[in-house]
Amino acid sequence: MVPIWTRKVAIRPSSKPVVTFFSSDPNPSARPLPTSIVVRSLSAEPLASCHGFGMPRERSPVKTARYLLDEMPVPDFRTCNQRIRAHTSGRDYQASLSVFVRMLGARLRPDGFALAAVVKSAAALRVAGHARAVHGFAVKAGFAGIVAVQKAMIDMYAGFGALRDACQVFEEVGHRDSVTWNVLLTGYARTGLSEDAMRLFHSMHGCGVEGVKPTAVTIAVILPVIAKLNVLKTGQGVHAYVIKIGLDTDTLVGNALVSMYAKCGSIIDDAHKVFSLISSKDTVSWNSLIGGYSQCGLFAEAFRLFSRMVSMNFLPNDTTLVTVLPICAFTEGGWHRGNEFHCYILRHGLDVQLSICNSLLTHYSKVGDMKRAEYIFGRLDSWDLVTWNTMIAGYAINGWTSKALDLLQQLLIGSTKPDSVTFLSILPVCAQLYDVEGGRKIHGYVIRQNLLCQETSLGNAIVDFYGRCGDIVDALQTFRGINKKDIISWNTMLSACINNEQLEKFADLLTQMICEGIQPDSVTILSVLRASTTYGIRKVREAHAYSFRAGFVSHITVGNAILDAYAKCGSTEGAHRTFLNLTGRNVITGNTMISGYLKHGRSEDAEMVFGQMCEKDLTTWNLMVQAYAQNDCSDLAFTLFHQLQSEGMRPDALSIMSILPACARLASPCLVRQCHGYVIRTSLYDIHLEGALLDSYSKCGSLDDAYKLFQASPKKDLVTFTAMLGGYAMHGLAEEAIRVFSDMLEAHVKPDHVIMTAVLSACSHAGLIDVGWRLFKSTIEIHGIRPTMEHYACMVDLLARRGQLIEAYEFILDMPCEANANVWGTLLGACKIHKEVEIGRMVADHLFDAEAENIGNYVVMSNIYAADGRWEGVEQVRRLMKTRDLKKPAGCSWLEVSMKRHVFVAGDLSHPQRTFIYSTLRTLDQLMKEPMERICIRAN
Template identity: 55%
Template sequence: MLMFPLARPPGRRYADAALRGGQWRLSHHLRATATGGGGAPDVFDAMPALDDRMRCSALLREHAAGGDHYGCTSLLRWMLARGLRPNRLALAAAVKSSSALPDCRGGAALGRCLHGLAVKVGYADGAVVAKAVMDMYGRIGSLADAHMVFDEMSCSDASMPTAVTVAVVLPVCAKLRVLRAGRSIHGYVIKTGLEFDTLSGNALVSMYAKCGGSIAMDDAHLAFSTICCKDVVSWNSIIAGYSENGLFEEALALFGQMISEECLPNYSTLANVLPFCSLVEYGRHYGKEIHGFVVRHGLEMDISVSNALMAHYSKVCEMRAVESIFRSSKMGDIITWNTVIAGYVMNRYPSRALKLFQGLLFTGMAPDSVSLISLLTACAQVGNLRVGIRVHGYIFRHPELLQETSLMNALVSFYSQCDRFDAAFRSFITIQNKDSVSWNAILSACANSEHHIEQFFRLLGEMWHDVTQWDSVTILNIIRMSTFCGIKMVRESHGYSLRVGYTGDSSVANAILDAYAKCGYLHDAETLFRSLAVRNIVTDNTMISCYLKNNCVEDAEMTFNHMAEKDLTTWNLMSRLYAQNDLCDQAFCLFHQLQSEGLNPDTISITNILLACIHLSSVQLVKQCHGYMLRASLEDIHLEAALLDAYSKCGNIANAYNLFQVSPHKDLVIFTAMIGAYAMHGMAEKAVELFSKMLTLDIKPDHVVLTALLSACSHAGLVDAGIKIFKSIREIYGVEPTEEHCACMVDLLARSGRLQDAYNFALDMPPHVVNANAWGSLLGACKVHGEVKIGQLAADRLFSMEAEDIGNYVIMSNIFAADDKWESVEHVRKLMKSKDMKKPAGCSWIEVEKTRHLFVASDVQHQDRFSIYDVLGSLYQQIRGTQGGTAHFVVTYEL
């Protein structure tokens, strides 16, 4: 159960009530009692007069110092209503409290009124009140009024601005990013000789740094260099300035200079430096050096420093260091927990993130929006819809969280990644203050499927007229959706990107490349790739991905070999290309090569290698991949499903089932893999039983698991059960039948000998869902059952759909031959010859003692061929001795 902080203690509520009623003595006593006596001592209890001016002024300052700004301003109103004038210090405290009140409580208006009161009673020329007024105007964003007060101080001999005054007004300029006003004050500082003062110098450095830009940073460095006695704040200001402006190398150099000048960094310094260590070259090394410095100087117990260290190690993928720091620290705060949870999510350890979140709840701390955003991301990574829905309910039970736009955006993205568009859309419409991220999140949800094209463009128009114009992320969503609309829409998206100047954005250019490849227009993708003035590693990877989609191995290899820099994604793309084109040796060679380059294989790397293992039917290699996954602690539900699928396709259904049993997150993906495994092994009853169990867990089936279930029925000959499941696809589960469903139904009917029913079924279905696989299944069944007429009808369809597939011609030729239709056989052979078709040589392989042996028809190249043939001959001699006959031996020997 999630725990939350309690409401305000009753003592404080009673104190506030007494305060509103004007009972100051009672309010003060109740407040001290509510804080356990930890408040300021009631030194005024002995004073007889409640309305004494000095007493009320001191009490007013006490409220302001304790953060009770509403009580402070209420007391001031009570004093003024009774003719009691606060002293200068009390009025300055009231001005500061007014700036802390929200606008709904009239904080800005009250501050201006108090400024008027200060002028009226003659306090405005005092330095204390003037500084408070300037600070108040800065907080409410009124630079002109703050500057006016500063100018009035400059003209008064009694209250000439000091270094403290400069340090008060310059942050106002920084907050509003008004560089011109800051330069004006800088001029005053130079004229009055305050530029060498440490306090005013630090304020100038901070102001220039926060205003941003290369020119401002030059001025910041100049102001920094003029400070005579630089303290740690001086160094922190200039380092923070460079890091905030993206000049990380310069900031790191200044940090080194700071240490060389024997100025000891403090907590703030380290919290500034660590976040950008991961962004510079050798950042991992610098981070470890800073960690050593922290340990040597005993700074590791500071929460802000330990949090910064853990965030750094998370960014450089060293979660063991994060865990070590987390264990050695004390309980920490919510930021500590959020840092570690976010680190797990960032490094794709979602199960650990979910477990640690439970630990956070056990501490009694209430999760904030940052915690829940990380939790939703972890749920999306493992496809844990159930926990995500609980988080959704939790958010709606606490209305303050509904105000967090970033959290609601994360909720939309979670449902989008779980393929729950309706839930994503309902979450989107509840967002009260939609920003561009909100709109892009729901557009991304639409772009996941071709079924939401109309809704996508409607939302796109609403976004244009609502809060913001389209940004690069919006353009990426448009390009993704355009792939469902065809090449014309892709080219229009490309043209729009050119007109608005987004093609310079590498992510947009990469998306256009990918869209052309998905539409099959590889030439357009290559033309765009060559025309790009600036290409980076992501662009090269995208082009390899285009070649991958079109199985262009040689072109991909050429791009790969010409790349100056390669990352893990590059190696994974090439490994996938080799694996899916049955080039298993190259895939394994590449896998070893990437490790020799110092890269650690990730979940995608192992998934690619598993595909190669499946092609080789090597259970031993699959086990090696499984072992690596365990040693590297790779957690990914899709990788688990791929491993389960690999075991089943290599014939080891027992290991596949064991993997299913120990999986901590049994979602749709893992159920689909196990049902598919049962289908492949002809265990239809177990597949149907597991499907029923999945439904009891409220897991909604999709078209993939339904395809696996139909396949199971087809392999086991469960015709009636298969027909029942097919009818339920649309009626019960609301899924439109796909090409795969139709192919399974044709195969189911044809395998059982109901060839006419299978043919009629294919004719009755819409043409776009009856593909070559369906007609191929029917043709294969016609060969088994010796059905010439229907077989010829199916073959005619296949010859038009797959004109270059030699297998269809061979099957039809065999059907004619079995029926003694030799003229038809000759006709098919002539068609094959006219298309220059040649049947590829058959091959087989076997793995013995971790060595794979390949045999091709009529092959005489194997080094042990003579021994093999001798053993084979001996076996058949024994067979002939028991059964007789040599013809069988001769035919097999040739094979």
């Protein structure tokens, strides 16, 4: 009679469900086995998921046939052993375990190889209960000493991360061969215990057992560990051993060596040489070298290597595409290269693989083509977390902030849960939008997730978010809640304090950091240098001294920050000494020195540094163009502006804003139009650049062009309104200026002191006293702006232009603060117009004290005396000028003919065409006199 085996599940109240087996055959098979060791250790739930225990609800025809086969009577133990090994080889681990359990129920004994296959299946199913049950069976059934089973046990425990159990089995192995060592070594490497893996490798190498030595597999396992530890010398030692035992041409070892050298940064010297020695290169060999070049930032070389790989008939695989696609954006014509890869992927039907699609999303995000990225994202059948994170990060880095937040909302609604990478991408978006409420919601979500709370990097990002939004209290609270603070945590909090001008908290935190034994790094020093500029030059020197003692001065970023700190404190000499002693200067070093020199009026020194710089970027050229334009050196400014373009650089918005003052100084609307045309052609939309163009058109007298630009502006802000209103005010068009001001208020744009100065100036030029007084009062009462000296000067000018000089003088005396030279000078000019000598004399006394070196005040007062015939007063002013060694500068005028500027100074005979010019002037003078002589003759 063939025994029919059934299953019965007995559930005990105080334990997990236990599976027991009962036979209908009173004479079971010989060689009884302790089946309860296994069956009592396996819970009903995981066994039910194994093949042969319970019919699934939906089953394919193949699985249904296998289920029916399992329900058939159990064959002999040889057939079962073969079936177990076959199932395991075919990766049908559930079926393998099912046959094993049924064998135990039939009291059939598996052989050692079958049991090793069972162990492998238990490990693959990732069910720890199954694994330990099988181990218990192996021990009690006498299989524990079989080498194949022991190796499988070591691999199984290592796969679960139970390295203590794996080591225990390893110690029980009688004869450990290289494979046994490799299995345990692989477990350490896989678990991330790199230092333990290195110790085990050294133990294997020095065990002294005959026949036990590192093999190609050993080398392939240990080299990634060395790369992770970044110990190049150790890797070179292993390489020497590889050469000694003759494995240097082995493909597996060669690939591992290439990858190790690449990750340790020795791509050209070592990785490429090892690659050339590999006798039988495969696609993995090429991928390792291409990936190495990519990791070292040598993107052009990586592409050349990829082209060489394809030319040698090596077809790129998934890893190749995933490696090459993300670096397309960093090369010239990156979008087109990525598009070619996309076409290749479509032709070969690889667009169904999620890893490749994720790489495509990364590429299009980096090149800014989010429309194409959206198209790929929308066509995917499924998304993993990498897909979501890539799209969110792509939206964030390309400025599509609202879409990034919307996509995060969709992710939170779905079944896929975000990780720290998700929030590391989205938090900067919230900071950029000053969306404090949105950031707090993210913070709340993180707090509710235990795993996310333990992420130090995420805590640092939240601290940075609060710091950028100005919420220093929440930033400090979040910082204190980080369990494992690293140096980045402290640096982020210190930077937040500096950005929010919390210098006392900054000092306290820095002291606390040092007391806790955390040594500052170069980033910490950058924050300290920023803070020291507030305290003065003494603190800058202290920070410089500490940086020198700690060896941070050799870091170019720290050196540049020291230069900048000295320059901001006005110590250009200190900056110059540091500059001379600084090694490894770069473009930023030169730019910092040029900026510092220009800020303190040392343009010659700035020119010297500019001339000595071997490498210049666009910032360098912009600084010098701006310096020349602002220091009345328009010709040099235009020369440099053309030279930077001849160097192959494209002017940016700052370049145009730097050259526009030179165009305005020449009063050349043609030059301003050229700049405007360039802005339109290159799509350099910038609200500040728009304001600069408006101001330049106005200064050149081209108000029509200014108004057209103002009307075409899609988004008018305070800068735009100020530029347009200032242009009208400059030309005395008060009504138009007041209309622009009214339009601004209707657009709910809040005025500042600059635009209030402009509109008051317009009223003063037009003599609109009532309107001017009303606007002046609204400055405080409505707009909450404290009047400045410019506002008071406008009101003095408003009164003085209407001849109310006494009222203007009394207004100055009643000011809540002492009037400056600008206010007194405004009244003195009005006294000249209205020939008011006495008030002018009192005003001049104030001016001669406030601006003793300004010769214009003396000239105006002298003219006031002369107009009233008070020659003694004129003589008195001239004696005062002579005593103070003041001389009146020569008058200057210029005009532009055929795009060339001609300058004329009184008494100057340096113009190359002066002979022709003076001859023409004499002719014109003669022609003007002839009609007058004829008129006189006729009258006689």
